[in-house]
Amino acid sequence: MAMKADELKQKGNVCFQAGDFSGAEKFYTQAIIRDSTNAAFFTNRALARLKMEMFEDVINDCLKAIELSPSNMKAYSYLGQAQLALNHPSEALHSSMTAYELAITQRSPSVASIAAACLDAKKKRWEQREEKRRERECQLMLKMTDIIERDADRAVDELLKKGRMNNGNINISEQEEEIRHEAKERVRTLEDVFGKAEAVRCARREVPDYLIDNITFSIMLDPVITKNGHSYDRATLLDHLRRSQTDPLTREPLSEKDLIPNYALKAASDLFLKENGWAVDW
Known part of the structure; x- marks a missing residue:
């Protein structure tokens, strides 16, 4: 006799508690095949898949659970965890904050862990933005360095033209050396400015x-x-x-x-x- 959906879910729970996440996922999938209207089956499978790092599948299960049960705290919580694992911190923060608000409303004992997930998403979002900022500043420094070096090249070219016009009567090598030296000093100053700005950001930080x-x-x-x-x-x-x-x-x-x-x-x-x-x- 074929097992009912709830029986399959219970078998999945036994596997999950034993650490057999793959077995749990299979039983939850069979339960879903027999009854695809029960949101709990999808959140159970999402948690098993979360343990197996099947993050895209976790997202699909959570979205289905939310479709079936719009106030499903577990679905939003697992959704946030999967989104964060896939490096989508802004989306993860939105999902985790929704889970947090539902946890407060439903007086869930999971409030503290969900709050921690919200903070993790905020931190990851900040780190992502910091990485982009450093990338932009690095590109800016490279661009400005290139401008300084090209300006020096143009100045040297002008000097060589002037030397040819004056039949070599001016000391080109000495003036060229001076131009190159000034360009290097400008680059050093530029690096120093950027370096000091980064040092200030990385200095000891305090939370009020x-x-x-x-x-x-x-x-x-x-x-x-x-x-x-x-x-x-x-x-x-x-x-x-x-x-x-x-x-x-x-x-x-x-x-x-x-x-x-x-x-x-x-x-x-x-x-x-x-x-x-x-x-x-x-």
Whole structure:
């Protein structure tokens, strides 16, 4: 007798828990063949494929799961992870932030891990932009160096023409040497300017104290204010409240409904992370 879709899913779960991701993927696929309307089958297969680094297939499964279940937190979370692995940090950030918002709404215990994924995407996006910036600056320096050298070549050509017109009565070799020397000095100055600018960017960096979560001492992704006026990262505070319904600092009673979004601090944190992606690992 043919197994039902749920039975195949359970077999897939057993394989997954045993670390047999390939076997799990096969059972989840068979479950999907029997019932292609169950979003959970697609997210289960997406997770198995994520473990197997089949990132394009993960994306396809997640998109199908979202089509079937628009508020599917797991689908958005796995989608973000696959997009980040494929070096699409902007798309990954959008997916991970959607997963984060759904996790908050659904009171999921995965809030902290999804928040960490959001920060990873922000960091990767910054690194990608930094790489493009360095590339542009390198190309600019090469272009400016080329201009300096071509200007020197033209000046030497003019000097040689003048020497021929004056029947060689001027000291060409000495003046040519002076032109070449001045060009080299300009190139050195150019390299020094670019080098100093990069050194300033790479100097010891600090995250402002007001952006630091007082529990994890990491930069905040989604700051909230307690009724006592203290700000914490939402994911960190929700994790604390699952263990103790008290304010981390005063130990007074505190619940999730007491938390107020700190929009000004969130805007400051978003701007800082946009320009300083390294802060994720600070």
